[in-house]
Amino acid sequence: MIIQIDRIPWEGLDVHGELPAAVMELENETDHIRTRAPIVCRLHARIVAHEVLVRGSLSVKIRFSCSRCGEFFTTTIHEPDFQEIYPFSDPHETLDLTCDVRESIMLAFPSFPRCEKTCGGLCPRCGTNLNRSSCACSESPRDDRWAALDLIPDRQNADTRT
Ligand SMILES: [Zn+2]
Ligand SMILES: [Zn+2]
Numbered sequence: 001m002i003i004q005i006d007r008i009p010w011e012g013l014d015v016h017g018e019l020p021a022a023v024m025e026l027e028n029e030t031d032h033i034r035t036r037a038p039i040v041c042r043l044h045a046r047i048v049a050h051e052v053l054v055r056g057s058l059s060v061k062i063r064f065s066c067s068r069c070g071e072f073f074t075t076t077i078h079e080p081d082f083q084e085i086y087p088f089s090d091p092h093e094t095l096d097l098t099c100d101v102r103e104s105i106m107l108a109f110p111s112f113p114r115c116e117k118t119c120g121g122l123c124p125r126c127g128t129n130l131n132r133s134s135c136a137c138s139e140s141p142r143d144d145r146w147a148a149l150d151l152i153p154d155r156q157n158a159d160t161r162t
Helices: 098-107 144-150 155-157
Strands: 002-004 013-017 039-048 051-065 071-086 095-098
Touching: 013 098, 039 098, 051 098, 071 098
Parallel strands: none
Antiparallel strands: 002 095, 013 039, 039 051, 051 071
């Protein structure tokens, strides 16, 4: 996303465009975030003295794996207040906004994404996705893994975990 400073008229310049998803380099960073969608930029550049002021909003569609249930879901991340100031000495310079746009949108990513605010997560005992079905664990507070030990007479009395 490049702006040529001498193309910015006095009233400012709308800079609407898209940056390819590849600039976020997500495929190298984590298995929990995926996207092929571009970052949509709706920016406005204005010259004030010897600075270019760029403001506007960014958004991108991202697939996260839910921090509770592990299922992938798609959500749109918005950064409504992108704002950067670029000082310049030569009006024939160009500005590349790519790094700042990338950083700004990625700071807006949630640390613990959730598919739904009410996501039930996985049962800590049997791993059932509690959004889809329920399991018997909550009815009997025992850990199923200990049930096998009950079949061994010697261990039965020693195991007080019920
Ligand atoms: Zn979830
Ligand atoms: Zn369970």
